[in-house]
Amino acid sequence: MDDVMKDRVEQLVDYIMKKCLWQFHSRAWDRERQNEEILTKTMQLLCGEPVETATPADRCYWVDAVCMSEAFKERYPWLNTMDKEDIKSLMRGLKERIDYLTITGSLNKELHDTLY
Template identity: 70%
Template structure:
């Protein structure tokens, strides 16, 4: 598969995962930017670890909270997107990095919600 075709496939798959998160995951709706960033990092990192068969840190209550959401999301991704089974660990890691960047943009840096940065909120 050529690089341009691979990029198109990866972009399409990323958008499929974004669509799932935007429609099914309530954790994306924290009211502060720093909360959203921390939540995105915590859940999406653990989801990547689960999908890649890597160890997952569950040593703190916060880590376990993110882990629970990550387990649900990894299970849903596997059930809905059969193409994940055909991807290597490196490809899944690349996909999840792209997903993380896209979700961070949509929910934090590119969001027009002014409450996210209101110091009094």
């Protein structure tokens, strides 16, 4: 990942860390599922692709993705100039970074407590 892409990922990370409550679930598996579903749906919206909304959970993730994709497009004009493959690459990098910050790199021991 080049420096421009890393900078863009960090801009999106900064937005999520400051504005999105879904990243604070108390269990690792909840965070993994939410990161995957919300960020995938956000990527699909940004790329103009269809988004699955068949189940109540799908619709819940979709609502977060709609809000986030609209905010991303408004706050980061460079996103509107990217092609679909670059957006997908950006979103993969964002998911990797968010997974690290909220799950694998987290010092919160309760995330992996089987009794919690």
